[in-house]
Amino acid sequence: GENVEQHPSTLSVQEGDSAVxxxxxxxxxxxxxxxxxxxxxxxxxxxxxxxxxxxxxKDQRIAVTLNKTAKHFSLHITETQPEDSAVYFCxxxxxxxxxxxxxxxxxxxxxxxx
Amino acid sequence: xxxVIQSPRHLIKEKRETATLKCYxxxxxxxxxxxxxxxxxxxxxxxxxxEKMQSDKGSIPDRFSAQQFSDYHSELNMSxxxxxxxxxxxxASSLVGSSNYGYTFGSGTRLTxx
Numbered sequence: 001g002e003n004v005e006q007h008p009s010t011l012s013v014q015e016g017d018s019a020v021x022x023x024x025x026x027x028x029x030x031x032x033x034x035x036x037x038x039x040x041x042x043x044x045x046x047x048x049x050x051x052x053x054x055x056x057x058k059d060q061r062i063a064v065t066l067n068k069t070a071k072h073f074s075l076h077i078t079e080t081q082p083e084d085s086a087v088y089f090c091x092x093x094x095x096x097x098x099x100x101x102x103x104x105x106x107x108x109x110x111x112x113x114x
Numbered sequence: 115x116x117x118v119i120q121s122p123r124h125l126i127k128e129k130r131e132t133a134t135l136k137c138y139x140x141x142x143x144x145x146x147x148x149x150x151x152x153x154x155x156x157x158x159x160x161x162x163x164x165e166k167m168q169s170d171k172g173s174i175p176d177r178f179s180a181q182q183f184s185d186y187h188s189e190l191n192m193s194x195x196x197x198x199x200x201x202x203x204x205x206a207s208s209l210v211g212s213s214n215y216g217y218t219f220g221s222g223t224r225l226t227x228x
């Protein structure tokens with residue numbers, strides 16, 4: 001089955017700096033890669049996603065890149081703000097399978113220092 | 115906009131008791147997923163339902179069962195509770211076949227087994 005590895009587990013940056021979180025996946029059939037942000041006491045919230053037919057996607061201060069050959073994808077947050085502090089999960093799934101399940105990485109706790 | 119509704123938000127049970135968690139997906143979403151998240155852990159996939167049929171099964175203990183009803187709400191039934199079952203239980207929903215494969219998560223049910 002799919003296995004998703006995520007690094008780093010903790011990331012501390014100064015406000016205004018960039019943050020990068022990296023993930024690798026094992027199942028070459030996976031073709032959908034969402035990123036979720038989870039704040040304390042809340043459920044994960046989808047912030048951006050990318051499909052395997054796209055190499056990069058950007059939405060304001062966040063961007064995701066995908067290298068399907070190497071089976072890794074990354075989240076980039078620019079001009080970080082204190083409200084970006086949260087746990088970020090990468091995930092991988094194959095929407096074409098009967099289960100449609102998504103496998104999550106272990107999470108990255110991002111601290112943005114004011 | 116309507117979100118995924120989970121109830122109850124908090125639940126305290128004793129060992130060997132039974133618990134039932136409920137999930138109401140976003141209207142018109144046809145797939146429901148259950149995840150278990152331990153402290154500091156990533157969400158672990160338990161089970162999913164597509165159009166009221168079980169579509170995939172993850173690391174769900176035999177003591178747990180779930181179903182999706184005709185109105186698409188889902189219930190996770192947990193019997194013979196153990197201390198290790200204490201966790202956040204998230205439900206998520208999605209619409210298979212839509213252009214957006216991302217999940218929408220509920221706020222979770224925090225189960226504490228004492």
